[in-house]
Amino acid sequence: MKSSTETSPASPAEPSIGAGSQTLMRGLDVIEAIAQQPLALGDLAERLDLTKSTTHRLASALVDRGFLAFTPRAGYRLGPKLLELGFLAQAQADLIQVARPHLEALAGTTEDTVHFGILDGDRALYLDKMPGRRRINISSRVGDRQPLTSTGLGKALMLDHPASYWAERLAADSADGGHPVDAALWTERMKAYVIAGRAFDLEENEDQIRCVAAPIRDARGGIVAAISVSSAAQYMSDERMDALSTEVGDTARAISHDLGWVPKT
Numbered sequence: 001m002k003s004s005t006e007t008s009p010a011s012p013a014e015p016s017i018g019a020g021s022q023t024l025m026r027g028l029d030v031i032e033a034i035a036q037q038p039l040a041l042g043d044l045a046e047r048l049d050l051t052k053s054t055t056h057r058l059a060s061a062l063v064d065r066g067f068l069a070f071t072p073r074a075g076y077r078l079g080p081k082l083l084e085l086g087f088l089a090q091a092q093a094d095l096i097q098v099a100r101p102h103l104e105a106l107a108g109t110t111e112d113t114v115h116f117g118i119l120d121g122d123r124a125l126y127l128d129k130m131p132g133r134r135r136i137n138i139s140s141r142v143g144d145r146q147p148l149t150s151t152g153l154g155k156a157l158m159l160d161h162p163a164s165y166w167a168e169r170l171a172a173d174s175a176d177g178g179h180p181v182d183a184a185l186w187t188e189r190m191k192a193y194v195i196a197g198r199a200f201d202l203e204e205n206e207d208q209i210r211c212v213a214a215p216i217r218d219a220r221g222g223i224v225a226a227i228s229v230s231s232a233a234q235y236m237s238d239e240r241m242d243a244l245s246t247e248v249g250d251t252a253r254a255i256s257h258d259l260g261w262v263p264k265t
Helices: 019-036 041-048 052-064 080-110 152-157 163-175 183-196 238-258
Strands: 068-071 075-078 113-120 123-130 145-147 199-202 209-217 223-232
Touching: 019 041, 019 052, 019 068, 019 075, 041 052, 041 075, 052 068, 080 113, 080 123, 080 223, 080 238, 113 152, 123 152, 145 152, 152 183, 152 199, 152 209, 152 223, 163 183, 183 199, 209 238, 223 238
Parallel strands: none
Antiparallel strands: 068 075, 113 123, 113 223, 123 145, 199 209, 209 223
């Protein structure tokens, strides 16, 4: 049966959805329908109230991307990409559950904003944020994807990466309108951060905001996340940032320990 959305214009009382958004929503409808049970093309089209040609086009695109799989007799079923995303979603949820008590404690003792994030492609993805007690507006939000080279969190996530990767990201972030920085000075600071086991943001990502960040490791020893404490520059003198380095580092190590990390002796 042909859907009324395919033949009728949008109602004047409702905002019109762009073609791209409509296709996306229909694709999600396909996935949700298949999540209930494998379906043949005809059954899927009937379930969604779409034509077979439209349904075949949507399902084929999802098969190409791995979100669905197809077998001639069984029809469409969920694909390997969804298994991968499900695993990653579970891993992120577990990370937050393990880290949350430590983040709350750190925000309480420092009275400053605490961030928690992971490497997402070539960006730092903020998964959690604990506001501090000070009346300071820090623009970050959970779900933000921030540059690696200008944020303390991003730098901490890169501490195990080679210098060639640092240079690549710095060039890319600079070309994308990032904070202007002397590449040689930035690289020397990164080398010092590696030795110290923590990283700073010296008002590079947001004016008058400084932060101290440290990496979190899992049982294999690899960096899987990072935390940071951020505050207004007036509360973040060089001396306080040095002092915070110990507290932030201790918290990162405590979370790492809960994830199974054992430091090398």
